[in-house]
Amino acid sequence: MSRFDDLVDEGRAFRDVHLGSLTTYKLGGPARLYVELHSEDDLAVLAAALREVPQPILVVGRGSNLVISDQGWPGLAIRFGFEFTSIGVDPDFFVTAGAATTLPRLARETVNRGRGGLEFYVGIPGSVGGAIRTNAGGHGSETADWLESVRVFDVETGEFETRRPEELNFSYRSSSIRSTDLVVSATFRTIPIEVEAGQETLREITRWRKVHQPGGTLNAGSVFRNPEGDSAGRLIDELGLKGFRVGGASVSMKHANFFEADVDATAQDVYDLVTEVRRRVEEDTGIALVPEVQFAGPFT
Known part of the structure; x- marks a missing residue:
């Protein structure tokens, strides 16, 4: 048995944990292995297990700019617990x-x-x-x-x-x-x-977000990085792509650099939408937008 097997038996690691619920898109399949870290000692134990059985590592965090493949993550997913x-x-x-x-x-x-x-x-x-x-x-x-x-x-x-x-x-x-x-x-x-004064700044930023960005939808924030001297949202909007849809994923009507997912969407839908919007922007403007959102696992 490997150290990962021991960790699973001890309830310190888990197999086939669905990661979608840990992301803001609520999409994606299971991780082969999942560990939540609760102390710095857990880090040392994890390192020893990885030296014995190397795994591709994905740190999930808040899952706010992450899209997990429908097939899941073929390695170890890590999340830091409340202790951190x-x-x-x-x-x-x-x-x-x-x-x-x-x-x-x-x-x-x-x-x-x-x-x-x-x-x-x-x-x-x-x-x-x-x-x-x-x-x-x-x-x-x-x-x-x-x-x-x-x-x-x-x-x-x-x-x-x-x-x-x-x-x-x-x-x-x-x-x-x-x-x-x-x-x-x-x-x-x-x-x-x-x-x-600081609290007023916080209120101003919060108000700005409510006015300019979609709320109450499944999204991962800004999809693309802004190209130098320009705005990814403006480029997408100029092409009339607000509301453009691939499967269960669509470009937000409120902010063109936010892509929203329906409850029956797939991670592949989001990936295909990102790919198609990027293609159209580059074809029209010559600008190759760089995704800010991270795609984890296999996509086609």
Whole structure:
């Protein structure tokens, strides 16, 4: 028996867990193996199991920019548990948050403690770990602007490392963090602010989202990265593609860079819609849009 077999027998790992319920699209099939991490000791156990039986790794996080294949994920899916949601503030205005901390909560708690800079996170339905991987941003700010350091667990070496922003090769909506680098926590710089002023900023961002972005639908946020000097949503809208549909997936009528899924949609529908919209934009404008959403597992 492998160490993964032992973990399954002990109830610390699970087979054939459907991942769709862990994503905002609610689509997709099962992971061959699934582990939820509850302590740093769990990371060491996981690394030992992976050294014995290597698996492709998928960190699920909040599942807010993730589409799981209808066939599932042919490896190990990992999610950080509640134990990785702590937020700590020190007198020098550094804020440290666990990987599973939701970004809206981080924004609100820092503002309520008179710390500013991270207000833009209130409009991003993801987690700290995902924000580091994707250099998440909005409203004129991005993660790299405020990041001081990241604590990472390298599953290949079984070691914890602290990395500075300059080591992560941040660019627009991307970083050099590998799938085998598990973000455990991140420390951010903040600035002193008046609590009421910060709360008003949070309200303004929330109002803006309600006006400009679809709510109450199955979607994964922005589908494409904005090309330099332009907007992916504008390019899609200019082609008259709002409402364009492939199967159970369609381009939002409210924001053309948001693609919505019906309750009977498939992950393949979303993939095919993304592929077709990208093809049409490139054919018309010469601009090859780059997906911001991650597709995990086999698609045709």
